[in-house]
Amino acid sequence: AQSVTQLGSHVSVSEGALVLLRCNYSSSVPPYLFWYVQYPNQGLQLLLKYTSAATLVKGINGFEAEFKKSETSFHLTKPSAHMSDAAEYFCAVSSTGGADGLTFGKGTHLIIQP
Amino acid sequence: GAVVSQHPSWVICKSGTSVKIECRSLDFQATTMFWYRQFPKQSLMLMATSNEGSKATYEQGVEKDKFLINHASLTLSTLTVTSAHPEDSSFYICSARDGGRGGELFFGEGSRLTVL
Numbered sequence A: 001a002q003s004v005t006q007l008g009s010h011v012s013v014s015e016g017a018l019v020l021l022r023c024n025y026s027s028s029v030p031p032y033l034f035w036y037v038q039y040p041n042q043g044l045q046l047l048l049k050y051t052s053a054a055t056l057v058k059g060i061n062g063f064e065a066e067f068k069k070s071e072t073s074f075h076l077t078k079p080s081a082h083m084s085d086a087a088e089y090f091c092a093v094s095s096t097g098g099a100d101g102l103t104f105g106k107g108t109h110l111i112i113q114p
Numbered sequence B: 001g002a003v004v005s006q007h008p009s010w011v012i013c014k015s016g017t018s019v020k021i022e023c024r025s026l027d028f029q030a031t032t033m034f035w036y037r038q039f040p041k042q043s044l045m046l047m048a049t050s051n052e053g054s055k056a057t058y059e060q061g062v063e064k065d066k067f068l069i070n071h072a073s074l075t076l077s078t079l080t081v082t083s084a085h086p087e088d089s090s091f092y093i094c095s096a097r098d099g100g101r102g103g104e105l106f107f108g109e110g111s112r113l114t115v116l
Helices: none
Strands: A002-005 A010-014 A019-021 A024-027 A032-038 A044-050 A056-058 A064-068 A073-078 A087-094 A108-113 B004-007 B010-013 B019-025 B030-038 B044-051 B067-073 B076-081 B090-098 B104-107 B111-115
Touching: A002 A087, A010 A019, A019 A108, A024 A073, A024 A087, A032 A064, A032 A073, A044 A056, A044 A064, A044 A073, A044 B104, A073 A087, B004 B090, B010 B019, B019 B030, B019 B090, B019 B111, B030 B067, B030 B076, B044 B067, B076 B090
Parallel strands: A010 A108, B010 B111
Antiparallel strands: A002 A024, A019 A073, A032 A044, A032 A087, A056 A064, A064 A073, A087 A108, B004 B019, B019 B076, B030 B044, B030 B090, B067 B076, B090 B104, B090 B111
């Protein structure tokens, strides 16, 4: 069984400030980990994914995430927030790389203050 | 990049009617398609997995007679909500797996169902 916990249903940061969205996972096997972004009434767009290669994963739009096995974490960061980053962010885990679907966290709504 | 299209993007229907939602992979053949359900301000819950030409595999608690899934070709999967009720109102999202690109997953834009 696997699960994902996203701490903080809402995160608010000022434009230009650091963005940190937290994700902790539980998996009985080495996990594949994903971050997706969802804009209102739209589907999901992949930001980045961890597939057991480099522990620091760089994604689109300036986002990156670091896999820390000892902490079972895969937190998402961006050095400088932009207004266009306001959206819902989902962390997801899979033991098979997605072959049997993904298990999603509850999501974190990112608010950017001007 | 790869595109997965869902149709309709939103639909309103009366209680007791059936609604069909289509999910198409536009530029690749999807070996597997997944259907998720998302309640307002909540996460996506996997409903079922479908492989072309075979019966869908439903997650525990999902009524297969209620949510009929057909994966007739490598580019099309359909979800039919039968005898819809207001509690079926939700955002339904499909995902398609591109076997030619290492199994990468692509998501549709979602379909919002409102049952009156």
